Amino acid sequence: SAVISQKPSRDICQRGTSLTIQCQVDSQVTMMFWYRQQPGQSLTLIATANQGSEATYESGFVIDKFPISRPNLTFSTLTVSNMSPEDSSIYLCSVERRNTEAFFGQGTRLTVV
Amino acid sequence: QQQVKQSPQSLIVQKGGISIINCAYENTAFDYFPWYQQFPGKGPALLIAIRPDVSEKKEGRFTISFNKSAKQFSLHIMDSQPGDSATYFCAAAPHSAGKLIFGQGTTLQVKP
Numbered sequence A: 001s002a003v004i005s006q007k008p009s010r011d012i013c014q015r016g017t018s019l020t021i022q023c024q025v026d027s028q029v030t031m032m033f034w035y036r037q038q039p040g041q042s043l044t045l046i047a048t049a050n051q052g053s054e055a056t057y058e059s060g061f062v063i064d065k066f067p068i069s070r071p072n073l074t075f076s077t078l079t080v081s082n083m084s085p086e087d088s089s090i091y092l093c094s095v096e097r098r099n100t101e102a103f104f105g106q107g108t109r110l111t112v113v
Numbered sequence B: 001q002q003q004v005k006q007s008p009q010s011l012i013v014q015k016g017g018i019s020i021i022n023c024a025y026e027n028t029a030f031d032y033f034p035w036y037q038q039f040p041g042k043g044p045a046l047l048i049a050i051r052p053d054v055s056e057k058k059e060g061r062f063t064i065s066f067n068k069s070a071k072q073f074s075l076h077i078m079d080s081q082p083g084d085s086a087t088y089f090c091a092a093a094p095h096s097a098g099k100l101i102f103g104q105g106t107t108l109q110v111k112p
Helices: none
Strands: A004-007 A010-013 A019-025 A031-037 A043-050 A068-072 A075-080 A089-097 A101-104 A108-112 B004-007 B010-014 B019-025 B033-038 B045-050 B056-059 B062-067 B072-077 B086-092 B106-111
Touching: A004 A089, A019 A031, A019 A089, A031 A075, A043 A068, A043 A075, A075 A089, A101 B033, A101 B045, B004 B086, B010 B019, B019 B033, B019 B086, B019 B106, B033 B062, B045 B056, B045 B062, B045 B072, B072 B086
Parallel strands: A010 A108, B010 B106
Antiparallel strands: A004 A019, A019 A075, A031 A043, A031 A089, A068 A075, A089 A101, A089 A108, B004 B019, B019 B072, B033 B045, B033 B086, B056 B062, B062 B072, B086 B106
16 A cells, blocks of 8 residues: 555635645655545545646646646645635545555545635 | 446445445446545545456455446445444546546445
């Protein structure tokens, strides 16, 4: 498995502000992924973060709202910009190993007030 | 468009019983089918996964049954225990194990 650390674990933010979530992996990985889990719902892929290239966003998600950085093979950040209450969710970082397994961090529980 | 349909939404099973959760997919390009277990306040944990070249995979009390022609797969939890009470998600991915499409989730409660 992979050890994935996310920071912060939770936060309460004012609407209109931005929050940057960090994801640190215990070993180098090629691909990192960001998911959103809205309250009581399933997980939805936001984007794929590859080191050395721009992130690839899924339908319904845009870079201006969710800018992503991937400065090296063990670290990535997701920023939730200009937040509204609808952005209240759990944001999860995920990594893929050997193209056979995907592991998740504990998530960042975001509440926007 | 929803691509992975999961049922039931919730499930109550007596201790020692068999829990069965079903999923159906539409996209024939999917070739990786994992199941995740999620406890409240935690991230999803990979439970077991299967590729379409086999029809069944067993790990301990957990079994995946896979029907490629019907585009369906299911999770069987044998001898269910109260500690198995959690939300279970099926998922599917084309080629990359990381780009997952999740089902809606099933909340399992195992009664003592």
